[in-house]
Amino acid sequence: MQNLFYLFLFTFGAIFGSFASVLIYRLKSGEKGIFFGRSHCKDCQKELRAFELIPIVSWLKNFGKCKYCKKDVSAIYPILEISTGLVFTGVGAFLINFENIFAFDYLEIAKLFFWLTISFVTIIYIFYDILFTEIHEGIMIFGIGIAFFGIFLNYFFEINNILPSGIGSQNIEIISSLILGITILGGLYVIMLKELKEIYDLLILILIGVSIFVFKNIFPEINILENPVLNGVIGALWIFIFFFLQIVLSGGKALGGGDLRIGIMIGLLLGVKFSIISIVLTYFIGSLIGIFILIKNYNSEKQNIVPFGPFLGVGFFLTLFFSQSLLLFIRNYFSFM
Template sequence: MDIMLFVLITAFSFGAIVGSFLNVVILRLPNEGESIVFPASHCTSCMTNLRWYENIPILSFLALRGRCSHCREKISFQYPVVEMSMALLSTATVYQFGLSIATIGYFIFSAALLVIIWIDIYHQIIPDLISLPGIVLGFLFSLVSPVLSWQDSLIGILTGGGILYIIAFLYFLWRRVDGMGGGDIKLLAMIGAFLGWQSLPFVIFASSLTGTVVGLGAMIKQKKGAQTRIPFGPFLSVAALTYLFFQQEIILLYELYVNMAY
């Protein structure tokens, strides 16, 4: 077997295993005081502990046909989706950066963003336990990273957090309501820490555009007089992951646009 293929298969398998753990984090972290280690994995309906062969990432869900083998309740599709997502992110990271310190840093970054996406969708919060250590870790990563300088990381932290803070402050002055949570501000600072300040224009533009499209769609579908609050964290996270893996293509498109405009 080709060595690179073996490495990618290993990365996929390891990512799926980590994704299984991330499901536990997504489920338990928002609940204050609940451990992400104990108790062991169990069915959330009947609370029966899972056997080892019922806890194999992706495969167990398929073998069980999406139902608990004990109580026959449906298993949330979140579990295989998160496992598959982390497996693909792990594979893409290794493919993009090879076996390097950059791969380790961006593997952790991708895992953090994946957790943030799901927690923000379910609870509309971005835990400080992820974003604040993520800011520090992103800057420390820049000190040893072959693809990111500490200066770009530091400017990314200050600019990322500062831009959204100013936007949130101006929106509050205009509408007298909070239009953006503090979690989004810390998240963008974390993104700036890992990707540098150069990523921020794309991340802000892409997340705002997709967020607006989804928001307009939700407004059209919602009942008259109802209010729909759409979390912004998932859009920021997806935009950051897009920039991470398609940075060169994004830069080429920007340069092509500039050349065509002038």
């Protein structure tokens, strides 16, 4: 039964991976019919029928070519479908109790759909960045909104099992935490609009710091790290500041505004402790692959542009799926931290 559950998730993920490819290209091109338009070959514009859109299989069957015009079909399609299938399977294997799913536990089902939605958004921004070296604003706003909604629900039942549970919190704690959290995220979004001078961006960050200090003095009984919303928001804040400083110091060459948005989403979902692990993994993996690309293209005249979003996504998934193992490893080998 467990293997059947995983097979279902992989198939479900592959189908959504196929949809993700359509979504990515149509978001970029501005083509209408993102959700309801018919799929077609980008070269000959021939509309494709349902049996010609079977994830992975259709690409293999036609040897990576369009059935009609025989032009090459990018391998990014099956890679995206397989990746989404594997990630969806990982959600089921590491974050979900499959027995509760088959027992129709509505909370476990809600948790499953929450993490599948987050995974789908993450897959989209990873491949969007790979293909176009940019991050789509609408996708990230949706992802941040879902992430914040998920940590808010932790006050009532455990949807985000990475962050602490807020079940049993008093109404005053919930309301005050939400106000502070929304205020902080609002301030960060104003900075991301890039319509203010850097001095005003710095002033906003200082005001955010002051608001946290005032909050802690008004509500000394609230442990920020044990509060799901505040833990997530502070996680988002530190990543934002870390990335923002890199952008300012590099003149915008090191990172972009899209990376700030991804950082906020990761921080909200993983909180302070696990977001640190995620970012460390991101830079470690990014350094290894970046060095490989530089060596490979050493004698090439083309510019080496390496999108950062995929590394953020991979670091996020590794931390999400292996959070406790990573934490145990750090405690065993880096006990001074």
